[in-house]
Amino acid sequence: MIISVASGKGGTGKTLVATSLALSLIDNNKIQLLDCDVEEPNANILLHLALSQRKRVYVPIPKVDETNCTYCGKCAEICAYNALAVIKEKVLVFPELCHGCGACSYLCPESAITEEGREVGVVERGDSGNLELIQGKINVGEAMAPPVIREVKKYIEPANIVIIDVPPGTSCPVVEAVEGSDFCLLVTEPTPFGLNDLLLAVEVVRKLGISCGVVVNRVGIGGKEVEQYCLREGIPILSRIPLDRNIARLYSEGIPLVKGIPRWREAFLRLFQDIKSMIIDE
Ligand code: SF4
Numbered sequence: 527m528i529i530s531v532a533s534g535k536g537g538t539g540k541t542l543v544a545t546s547l548a549l550s551l552i553d554n555n556k557i558q559l560l561d562c563d564v565e566e567p568n569a570n571i572l573l574h575l576a577l578s579q580r581k582r583v584y585v586p587i588p589k590v591d592e593t594n595c596t597y598c599g600k601c602a603e604i605c606a607y608n609a610l611a612v613i614k615e616k617v618l619v620f621p622e623l624c625h626g627c628g629a630c631s632y633l634c635p636e637s638a639i640t641e642e643g644r645e646v647g648v649v650e651r652g653d654s655g656n657l658e659l660i661q662g663k664i665n666v667g668e669a670m671a672p673p674v675i676r677e678v679k680k681y682i683e684p685a686n687i688v689i690i691d692v693p694p695g696t697s698c699p700v701v702e703a704v705e706g707s708d709f710c711l712l713v714t715e716p717t718p719f720g721l722n723d724l725l726l727a728v729e730v731v732r733k734l735g736i737s738c739g740v741v742v743n744r745v746g747i748g749g750k751e752v753e754q755y756c757l758r759e760g761i762p763i764l765s766r767i768p769l770d771r772n773i774a775r776l777y778s779e780g781i782p783l784v785k786g787i788p789r790w791r792e793a794f795l796r797l798f799q800d801i802k803s804m805i806i807d808e
C-alpha cells in the first residue's frame with residue numbers, strides 16, 4: 527500500500543504527519559518512508575536513523591563528437607527542453623536544461639552523439655527494526671528533482687506499507703512523487719492561504735486519479751473555509767491537529783509527535799484504518 531503525504535505549500539506539517547504515521551505503524555508492519563522532498567529532506571531530523579547507504583544519481587546528457595557532426599541541426603530541433611543549439615559549426619549543450627530523454631542521440635543521423643552522466647543528487651538509505659528510510663537529495667542549485675525522486679521510488683517494495691513525503695507545491699516533482707500512490711493525504715492549514723494551496727493540490731491528485739483525504743493542521747489559527755470546501759467537494763477530513771505549543775516545541779527539538787505525546791499514536795492508527803477502508807471501498 528502506497529500512501530503519499532502532500533501539501534500545496536511548505537511548512538504545513540507534511541513531514542510531521544508522514545513520520546507520525548510511519549512510527550505509529552512500525553510495531554506490526556514493515557514501513558518504508560520515502561522522503562521525496564529532495565530539495566530539503568527533513569524526515570530524518572525526526573527519525574534519527576543512520577543512513578549507511580549512499581548512491582549518486584546521474585542524468586545522461588549528450589556528448590557530441592564534432593568530427594562526425596554535419597551540423598544539420600536535427601538534435602536541436604528535436605530537443606523539447608532547448609538544451610541544444612547548433613550555431614554555424616558548433617553544437618552547444620546546456621547540461622542544466624537537459625532532461626536526459628535520449629532523443630537527440632537516438633535521432634542523430636550521423637551517430638555523433640553519445641551520453642555521459644551528470645550528477646544531480648544522491649539517494650541515502652538507512653533502517654532500524656521495521657522502519658526503512660530512503661531519502662533523496664538534489665545538489666545545491668540543481669533544478670532536476672524528478673530523476674532523484676524516480677531513484678528513491680525504485681526502492682519501493684509493494685508488500686510493505688510505503689509512506690511518501692512529497693515535495694511541497696503542485697509542479698513536476700509533486701506529480702513524480704505522488705504518481706502510483708493508492709491514496710494521497712493532503713495536509714493543510716485552516717487559513718485562506720491553506721485553502722488556496724489545497725485547491726491546487728486537489729486538482730493535481732484528481733487529475734492523477736488518486737483518491738485523497740485531508741489532515742488539517744494548526745486547527746485554531748483560522749476560519750472554517752477549509753472545512754466548508756471539503757464538505758462541498760466531498761473530501762473527507764481524516765484528522766485535525768490543533769495549534770499547540772507543545773507540538774511545535776517537540777518538532778523544533780527533533781522529537782516525533784507520537785513519541786513526545788504517545789496518545790497521538792492512537793489517532794494516527796485510526797487515520798491509517800480510515801485510509802485502508804477508503805482504499806478497499808475503491
Ligand atoms: S543531429 Fe547529429 S549531426 Fe546533426 S547537428 Fe546534431 S549532433 Fe550534429
Ligand code: SF4
Nearest residue numbers: 605624625627628630
Ligand atoms: S537528452 Fe533529451 S533533453 Fe537532453 S539534450 Fe538530448 S533531446 Fe534534449
